[in-house]
Amino acid sequence: xxxKYAALVAAMCLFTPAAGETAxxxxxxxxxxxxxxxxxxxxxxxxxxxxxKMEDSPSYGLLINIRQQPNTQxxxxxxxxxxxxSFSDTSxxxxxxxxxxxxxxxxxxxxxxxxxxRPYLAMTLGGTKIKTTATGASQSDTxxxxxxxxxxxxxxxxxxxxxxxxxxYGTLMDSNTDIFCRTGPNQAVCAVRLDGTLLTxxxxxxxxxxxx
Numbered sequence: 001x002x003x004k005y006a007a008l009v010a011a012m013c014l015f016t017p018a019a020g021e022t023a024x025x026x027x028x029x030x031x032x033x034x035x036x037x038x039x040x041x042x043x044x045x046x047x048x049x050x051x052x053k054m055e056d057s058p059s060y061g062l063l064i065n066i067r068q069q070p071n072t073q074x075x076x077x078x079x080x081x082x083x084x085x086s087f088s089d090t091s092x093x094x095x096x097x098x099x100x101x102x103x104x105x106x107x108x109x110x111x112x113x114x115x116x117x118r119p120y121l122a123m124t125l126g127g128t129k130i131k132t133t134a135t136g137a138s139q140s141d142t143x144x145x146x147x148x149x150x151x152x153x154x155x156x157x158x159x160x161x162x163x164x165x166x167x168x169y170g171t172l173m174d175s176n177t178d179i180f181c182r183t184g185p186n187q188a189v190c191a192v193r194l195d196g197t198l199l200t201x202x203x204x205x206x207x208x209x210x211x212x
Contacts, residue, residue: 034207
């Protein structure tokens with residue numbers, strides 16, 4: 001064997017994955033910017049029959065996945081939604097409030113076997129900051145939240161793909177928070193106390209997967 005041929009074989013061995021090593025376990029990180037549409041969300045006002053109901057609206061965010069095992073990944077989720085909440089008491093001076101939700105959670109995913117298309121399940125826990133604005137005044141608070149979702153990851157090649165998902169969010173509201181502002185006929189009220197309850201929403205999303 002010539003020296004030149006031996007050097008070529010050595011280079012091929014150095015840069016070729018070992019047997020059984022696939023792109024899925026050499027590519028460790030996935031970034032998925034996504035656009036979504038979120039449904040639902042009701043805030044009940046304590047000691048009354050009234051509530052704030054959020055309008056369905058677009059949302060967006062970023063998913064970061066770090067592979068742990070061939071079928072499991074760590075996941076970091078950031079999502080933001082801008083919406084309006086309508087007050088069910090139409091006699092109030094202010095019936096609508098701007099609501100901004102920012103969610104940061106961490107968890108993981110489990111992927112089933114597949115070549116181009118792989119179904120998966122995702123679960124995360126963390127916090128959601130809710131900021132409300134009305135009559136020029138703003139209130140904000142942060143609550144524990146979690147999410148669970150499922151979908152399909154479609155990877156036509158090793159580095160680019162599409163993620164399609166349905167995810168449910170749950171935010172545990174604190175009955176001691178005052179985050180809504182409204183005015184009555186003869187007074188200004190900026191601190192509508194909420195019942196301790198679970199704010200639930202459902203989101204459909206689509207994202208572009210960038211795998212490194």
